[in-house]
Every structure is written in C-alpha cells, then in structure tokens.
C-alpha cells in the first residue's frame with residue numbers, strides 16, 4: 001500500500017534553488033521522495049545522499065527549525081516514529097543495528113533547517129568504517145524502499 005505512494009523518479013534538484021524549505025515541500029508532496037513511512041503528522045523517506053544504503057530521514061510534517069523549537073509531546077512522537085521506522089529499516093536492510101543522528105544548528109552541520117532524524121542502518125563488519133556519501137541510482141533507491149516497506 002505504501003509502495004504505491006513512492007513517487008517516480010529522483011527528486012527535482014532544481015527545488016534547492018527555491019527559498020522555500022525542501023522538507024516542507026516533500027511533506028506537502030510537491031517534491032518527490034522515496035517514501036518509506038507516513039502518518040498524519042510524520043513522514044520518513046530515503047536520504048538522497050546516503051552514508052549507507054537504507055539511510056533514511058524522519059521529519060514532522062509541521063515545520064520546526066530544530067529540536068528545541070518543538071513541543072515536548074511532538075519530540076516524543078518524533079522519536080517514537082523514528083524508533084518504529086528504525087526497526088523496519090534495520091530488518092529491511094538486513095542490518096545488525098542502527099544509528100540515530102539528530103543535528104541542530106550550523107555548528108552541528110544541520111544542512112536542512114527543518115528538524116529531522118537520520119536513521120543509519122549498520123552492519124557489524126562496517127562498525128569501524130568511515131562513510132562517504134553514496135549516489136545510488138533510481139532503481140537502487142526503489143529496491144531499498146521496497147525492502148523497507150515490506151518489513152512494515
């Protein structure tokens with residue numbers, strides 16, 4: 001069911017030139033993404049420049065610049081969704097564990113100023129490896145999203 005909601009094609013990178021918020025645009029369905037989870041208030045999709053295959057982002061649909069701007073109940077909900085999606089990502093990628101990364105502010109290398117949590121599935125053999133950013137193909141993104149959605 002969620003699989004049918006995955007948008008076709010890679011995200012429109014030209015949107016990065018827009019003064020608007022890219023994650024708000026994704027949440028509103030104006031910018032495509034490889035969606036792996038959604039409910040009324042939260043959305044998860046594959047990071048377009050992943051550290052590893054399956055690297056995903058969880059966002060609230062409502063815009064907050066960073067975690068301290070959120071109501072405490074929303075913080076709790078965001079992390080609850082992140083935990084739920086992390087299990088699916090871990091199983092879908094046959095990983096052994098996962099990292100949650102949550103950056104706030106320029107000093108913390110927060111690139112998109114819309115609060116988000118990174119989910120990075122980890123395999124035992126990679127635990128000491130340093131990661132660069134990957135550039136998967138559309139087909140690879142779709143296969144990863146399908147594998148994660150199958151574990152929903």
Ligand SMILES: [Zn+2]
Pocket residue numbers: 021022023024025062063064113114
């Ligand atoms: Zn936003």
